[in-house]
Amino acid sequence: MEAEEVEGGFEPSVLGTREYWDAVYERELQAFQEFGDSGEIWFGEESMTRLIRWMEKCNIPLDASVLDIGTGNGIFLVELAKLGYSDITGIDYCPLAIQLSGRIIEKEGFSNIIKLQVEDFLHPSTELSGFHVCIDKGTFDAISLNPDGAPEKKQQYVQSLCRALHDQGFFLITSCNWTKKELLEEFGEGFEMVEELPTPTFTFAGRSGNSVTALVFQKK
Numbered sequence: 001m002e003a004e005e006v007e008g009g010f011e012p013s014v015l016g017t018r019e020y021w022d023a024v025y026e027r028e029l030q031a032f033q034e035f036g037d038s039g040e041i042w043f044g045e046e047s048m049t050r051l052i053r054w055m056e057k058c059n060i061p062l063d064a065s066v067l068d069i070g071t072g073n074g075i076f077l078v079e080l081a082k083l084g085y086s087d088i089t090g091i092d093y094c095p096l097a098i099q100l101s102g103r104i105i106e107k108e109g110f111s112n113i114i115k116l117q118v119e120d121f122l123h124p125s126t127e128l129s130g131f132h133v134c135i136d137k138g139t140f141d142a143i144s145l146n147p148d149g150a151p152e153k154k155q156q157y158v159q160s161l162c163r164a165l166h167d168q169g170f171f172l173i174t175s176c177n178w179t180k181k182e183l184l185e186e187f188g189e190g191f192e193m194v195e196e197l198p199t200p201t202f203t204f205a206g207r208s209g210n211s212v213t214a215l216v217f218q219k220k
């Protein structure tokens with residue numbers, strides 16, 4: 001989802017709009033119905049392995065409440081359920097994404113464990129609170145590309161996150177649009193960074209860097 005970088009941020013893009021995601025999940029739902037194809041895992045399989053490795057290393061208990069913000073096809077929720085996590089919720093503002101994730105979760109046999117809700121994280125319901133772990137893989141990226149008031153939407157995201165997380169709860173974010181420094185600026189006030197998760201590095205013209213940033217924050 002890498003977007004065009006301009007001074008002070010990124011060019012607004014269709015990737016930040018509801019219409020874009022509605023069209024994506026309409027296609028993906030059709031592909032699932034026709035061919036059983038589960039659709040795209042943003043940032044690939046390794047992005048899920050990286051998060052799971054961290055949860056295991058930190059002994060996040062299997063009864064911890066976990067929220068996947070902008071779950072898309074819900075595949076990460078399925079991986080958590082396979083590991084034995086029993087209090088997992090996925091939200092997405094796109095009803096077709098929730099329909100697709102529901103079908104995939106049903107096929108995998110986890111409908112009785114995984115909770116799904118159509119929710120706009122920028123206008124969350126009051127029940128969306130008290131989670132021990134919140135996961136974001138690509139959703140903050142999408143929101144920050146919204147052509148209509150991205151700075152306010154980013155602020156609203158941080159407020160929603162504060163409400164959704166339990167005190168001392170963890171927030172795991174994977175981004176391809178923001179560097180570690182930029183994410184620290186966005187989340188630094190209410191959250192403390194506890195770990196940077198290793199992501200693949202690339203080298204170009206003698207300089208190396210990472211195209212994906214994965215950070216773990218803890219609510220202060």
Ligand SMILES: C[S@@+](CC[C@H](N)C(=O)[O-])C[C@H]1O[C@@H](n2cnc3c(N)ncnc32)[C@H](O)[C@@H]1O
Nearest residue numbers: 021042070071072092093094120121137138139
């Ligand atoms: C890049 S996709 C990532 C999907 C999934 N997390 C993954 O890693 O495969 C971004 C997701 O965020 C959802 N999304 C964007 N803005 C949202 C919002 N305000 N509230 C809830 N979901 C949102 C989109 O519908 C889409 O499913």
